[in-house]
Amino acid sequence: xxxxxxxxxxxxxxxxxxxxxxxxxxxxxxxxxxxxxxxxxxxxxxxxxxxxxxxxxxxxxxxxxxxxxxxxxxxxxxxxxxxxxxxxxxxxxxxxxxxxxxxxxxxxxxxxxxxxxxxxxxxxxxxxxxxxxxxxxxxxxxxxxxxxxxxxxxxxxxxxxxxxxxxxxxxxxxxxxxxxxxxxxxxxxxxxxxxxxxxxxxxxxxxxxxxxxxxxxxxxxxxxxxxxxxxxxxxxxxxxxxxxxxxxxxxxxxxxxxxxxxxxxxxxxxxxxxxxxxxxxxxxxxxxxxxxxxxxxxxxxxxxxxxxxxxxxxxxxxxxxxxxxxxxxxxxxxxxxxxx
Amino acid sequence: xxxxxxxxxxxxxxxxxxxxxxxxxxxxxxxxxxxxxxxxxxxxxxxxxxxxxxxxxxxxxxxxxxxxxxxxxxxxxxxxxxxxxxxxxxxxxxxxxxxxxxxxxxxxxxxxxxxxxxxxxxxxxxxxxxxxxxxxxxxxxxxxxxxxxxxxxxxxxxxxxxxxxxxxxxxxxxxxxxxxxxxxxxxxxxxxxxxxxxxxxxxxxxxxxxxxxxxxxxxxxxxxxxxxxxxxxxxxxxxxxxxxxxxxxxxxxxxxxxxxxxxxxxxxxxxxxxxxxxxxxxxxxxxxx
Numbered sequence: 001x002x003x004x005x006x007x008x009x010x011x012x013x014x015x016x017x018x019x020x021x022x023x024x025x026x027x028x029x030x031x032x033x034x035x036x037x038x039x040x041x042x043x044x045x046x047x048x049x050x051x052x053x054x055x056x057x058x059x060x061x062x063x064x065x066x067x068x069x070x071x072x073x074x075x076x077x078x079x080x081x082x083x084x085x086x087x088x089x090x091x092x093x094x095x096x097x098x099x100x101x102x103x104x105x106x107x108x109x110x111x112x113x114x115x116x117x118x119x120x121x122x123x124x125x126x127x128x129x130x131x132x133x134x135x136x137x138x139x140x141x142x143x144x145x146x147x148x149x150x151x152x153x154x155x156x157x158x159x160x161x162x163x164x165x166x167x168x169x170x171x172x173x174x175x176x177x178x179x180x181x182x183x184x185x186x187x188x189x190x191x192x193x194x195x196x197x198x199x200x201x202x203x204x205x206x207x208x209x210x211x212x213x214x215x216x217x218x219x220x221x222x223x224x225x226x227x228x229x230x231x232x233x234x235x236x237x238x239x240x241x242x243x244x245x246x247x248x249x250x251x252x253x254x255x256x257x258x259x260x261x262x263x264x265x266x267x268x269x270x271x272x273x274x275x276x277x278x279x280x281x282x283x284x285x286x287x288x289x290x291x292x293x294x295x296x297x298x299x300x301x302x303x304x305x306x307x308x309x310x311x312x313x314x315x316x317x318x319x320x321x322x323x324x325x326x327x328x329x330x331x332x333x334x335x336x337x338x339x340x
Numbered sequence: 341x342x343x344x345x346x347x348x349x350x351x352x353x354x355x356x357x358x359x360x361x362x363x364x365x366x367x368x369x370x371x372x373x374x375x376x377x378x379x380x381x382x383x384x385x386x387x388x389x390x391x392x393x394x395x396x397x398x399x400x401x402x403x404x405x406x407x408x409x410x411x412x413x414x415x416x417x418x419x420x421x422x423x424x425x426x427x428x429x430x431x432x433x434x435x436x437x438x439x440x441x442x443x444x445x446x447x448x449x450x451x452x453x454x455x456x457x458x459x460x461x462x463x464x465x466x467x468x469x470x471x472x473x474x475x476x477x478x479x480x481x482x483x484x485x486x487x488x489x490x491x492x493x494x495x496x497x498x499x500x501x502x503x504x505x506x507x508x509x510x511x512x513x514x515x516x517x518x519x520x521x522x523x524x525x526x527x528x529x530x531x532x533x534x535x536x537x538x539x540x541x542x543x544x545x546x547x548x549x550x551x552x553x554x555x556x557x558x559x560x561x562x563x564x565x566x567x568x569x570x571x572x573x574x575x576x577x578x579x580x581x582x583x584x585x586x587x588x589x590x591x592x593x594x595x596x597x598x599x600x601x602x603x604x605x606x607x608x609x610x611x612x613x614x615x616x617x618x619x620x621x622x623x624x625x626x627x628x629x
Contacts, residue, residue, distance in 0.1 A: 072511065075475070075485050100507045104487045107472035111440060111479035116590035119470040129593055143593065148468075155595050162589040202484050203515045206501075210509035222628065246628060264526075271469050279628060300627055302618075313605065318618055322610025334616040338623055 001089065003060075004030040005164065007082065007096040007105070008041040011210065012071065013049040015041070018097035018171035020057055025124060025174040026095055027058035027183075032126050033140055036060035037183065038091070042081050042192075044071040051187055058179030060186065067192035069201045072208055073101050076200035079108045084195045086113060091164040093142050095124070098168035110166050116159035117166040118144035120270055122173055122293045129158045136160070142167065147270050147289045154289065172218045172274035215249050217266060222248030223277040225268055225295070228255040229284020229305060230324050236261050238328045239283060245335055251275065251295075253285045269294035281331075284324040287312025304328065342398025343495070343517075345389045346450060347418065348461030348477065349382040349403050351411040355466050376410065378417050381462025383530035385523040388492050389460050390422045390531065396495060400424045402453070406434055406445055409548035415568050419541040420533035427453065428546050431572040436585030439468070443476030444582045445573075450481060452576045458500075460521045463488055471522070478520035486515050487522045546570035 006026045008019040023039060030037040039054050042065035054062055065081050082105070086094070094109075096102040098120045110117035123145035129138045141158045142165040148155040159165045217223065224243040226236055236250065243250045251268040252261070268275055269291040280298035285291060287303075287310055295301075296315060303316035304327045313319045320327050353374035386403075393399040403418035403426035405411050415426030427449060434445055450459060459481070464471035471487070478485035486502050490510070494501035503512050505524045543556055544566045560566050573583055581587060608614040622628045 074513070075478075075487075079479070100488055100505065103471045104475060104485070107439065107470075107475040108479045108485065110472070111443060111476035114440065114589065116438065116440065116588070117470075117472060118590060119468075119472060129591075131591070144590075148595075153595050156593040157590050158593045159589050160591060203486065203513050205511050205513050207512040208506075208509070209511070210506065213508060279622070300622070308607075316605050319605050319607045320610060320615065320618075321607065326610050327615065330610070330612060330615045331619065334612075334619040335628070338616070338619055339629070 002092045003036045003038050003089070004033070004093045005038045005040060005086075005089070005091040005095070007094065007102070008039050008050070008054055009073075009097055009099060009101050010041060010043045010046065010050060010071065013043070013046055015050055015053040016097060016099065016171075017176065018099060018169070020053070020176040021171070021174040022095045022097065022169060023054065023057035023059060024176045024179070025169070026093070027179050029093060029124065029126060029142070030058075031181075033092070035092070038063065038089070040082065040085065041065070042070045042078055044068055046071075047189060055183075055185045055187070056178045057176065058181065058183045060184040062187045063190055064187060065190050065192050065195065067196075070192070072205045074201070074203045074205065075104055075108055076202060077196045078105050079112065080197065080200055081192075081195050082109045083112045085190075086164060094164040094166045096166075096168050098170040102168045106166060106168050113162075113164070115162040115164055115166055116157070117168070118146060118157045119168050121146045121167045121169050122270060124167060124169070129160055131160055141165065147293050170270070170272075170274060172276075175276075213265070215266070217249045217251055217268075217273050218275060220249035220275070221277055222246045222279045222281075223251050223268070223275050223295070223298070224248055224281045224283065225251035225253065225285060226256050226262065226283045226324070227253035227285030227291075228259065229286075230256060230261065231284070233261045235324060238324075238332075242281070242328055242332050242335075245332055246279075248277070248279070253288070253291050282312050282316070283328060285312055286310045287315070341396065342400065343392060343396050343457040344455070345392055345399060345401045345458045345460065346453065346456040347382070347386050347389045347401060347403050347423065348446060348459065348473070349386065349405050349414050349418065350379045350462075350465045351376045351405065351407050351414045352379045352465050352467040376413070378414055379462050379465045381464060381523060381525050383462070384525060384527040385460045385462050385521075386418060386421060386423070387528050387530040388489070388521070388523055389458070392458065392492060392495060393422070402426055404446060404449055404453075405429070406442065409546055409570075412546045412549055412568055412570075416541055416544055417533070419544060420538045421531055422534065422537065425569070427569040427571055429571050429576070430546070430548060431583075433573045433578075433580050433583050433586075436588065437583065438588035438590045439470055439472035439476060440589055441583055441585075441587035443473050443480055444587055445576070445578060446473065447477050447480035448576045448578045449571060450477070452571070455481075455518065457517045458519060458521065459483070460523060463522045463524050474520055474522035481520070483518050483520050484515055485520045485522070486513055488524045489521050490524055490527045492521070541566070544568055
């Protein structure tokens with residue numbers, strides 16, 4: 001009862017990195033609350049293949065559901081696994097990835113249990129809450145912290161009365177680390193039919209193509225990111241050239257993605273990828289909070305902007321006052337000249 | 341056979357152009373202060389609905405939205421593009437709703453309408469980016485769901501074939517109706533307004549938008565289709581305790597404007613000397629290789 005749960009997402013028999021990141025965070029929260037960390041995994045033919053990818057992150061107990069029809073993921077069976085298990089286990093917190101799966105599953109589970117769910121959190125903390133209207137004091141709630149409303153503010157959300165407190169978190173926001181402390185590492189193989197009625201297998205996946213990521217933006221040591229100030233798709237060609245020279249990757253702000261200059265999977269920020277590179281070169285990016293949330297932990301931040309008042313300049317180590325068009329070719333030129 | 345299709349659509353503040361007074365002191369959105377637009381992915385959903393209607397003669401498309409009286413604009417925008425009807429949920433009791441209270445209200449209204457073969461909406465709204473309302477409406481109605489849809493490829497014998505976006509790829513699913521679908525922004529854009537329909541519906545509105553001195557009063561008596569459905573909590577037999585702020589399990593504890601921890605930064609010009617100097621510095625310190 002009252003433990004911290006993490007739903008582990010899989011592709012065949014590979015556990016998603018975001019799930020391992022959340023297990024790491026979940027372990028810390030469980031330690032703070034003095035409770036156990038439990039994990040859930042559901043798939044087909046996973047027994048003996050996924051446990052080693054889950055238990056090392058400090059899991060006390062893993063609930064494994066292995067049956068035909070649980071992979072590829074469809075909404076209803078996975079929803080009923082969580083809903084029925086939670087009715088027995090009564091967790092206080094449930095975390096899942098803000099992935100296509102997590103964002104399909106989380107709301108359905110939260111609606112079924114009438115518990116609150118906060119999407120795309122960038123921080124999770126434990127703290128107290130005083131409800132001024134009812135005068136009630138609550139200890140040890142989960143603070144679900146996220147930029148809101150176009151990134152103009154950061155909101156701290158709590159669910160005082162309803163359990164579990166649910167949150168989704170994007171890949172890369174938390175950092176994964178194998179747990180050094182002690183954990184029970186118990187695995188329970190569940191009777192799936194007890195949790196999932198036959199009627200749940202109603203949506204059939206008839207065709208599926210998953211490609212390995214075309215780039216490694218999340219793990220790139222150097223990121224060259226472009227915003228609205230890049231001005232065009234052709235402008236981005238220049239950024240790709242700079243990134244190639246530096247052995248880095250190209251990222252983008254939401255404005256540049258929305259303008260259609262660069263693929264959606266390169267978007268950096270709260271609703272995109274979170275990166276932690278050694279060097280982050282922001283080209284023509286003003287620096288909305290949504291974007292900053294996805295790159296603020298970068299080592300060295302270089303901002304190229306012709307607006308000296310751009311918010312991103314405040315967190316930059318180097319501010320270059322100039323247009324992208326003017327500055328980026330010079331960066332390429334002088335890097336080439338001096339690096340050899 | 342004709343299908344009954346309900347499109348869930350939301351009028352949203354254009355978060356791409358937000359001013360400073362966007363939030364109230366309570367941490368909810370101050371919608372009155374912002375330009376209001378049709379949520380972009382809801383337009384993608386409307387297009388899929390209209391295509392289903394085109395391919396299945398006898399089908400109807402209705403727009404269901406919730407908001408202040410001016411959100412009736414969303415219904416008009418739907419009618420201009422080929423929708424047949426619409427419903428505006430508007431009531432102070434609906435205000436301050438989180439996603440769960442919103443989906444309760446929408447699900448209750450859908451039941452009041454008498455259900456549908458297809459309930460379809462955008463994946464998420466740009467003012468919240470949560471993507472929760474679609475799945476929560478599905479759960480409340482006990483329907484299956486397909487999220488992140490890009491195209492409804494087929495509709496045969498009560499089964500829809502839907503291509504959907506997944507992380508790192510695409511998949512195609514078969515799902516029986518009735519069903520709730522949410523549509524991704526990568527789906528086909530919505531058709532433009534039809535000039536004839538704009539002429540037909542431009543004076544359509546909900547009673548709350550009307551003022552005593554409004555012209556065209558006799559027009560509304562003559563043409564009932566110009567009076568759009570306006571429903572309160574009571575009209576949909578809703579439980580006030582499950583609506584709005586009261587029905588929202590999530591509470592906003594704190595809202596703060598971000599103050600960046602200013603770093604000691606070096607400010608350079610775009611001159612060759614400055615840029616070469618920086619590159620040399622980064623190379624010397626082995627920050628770049």
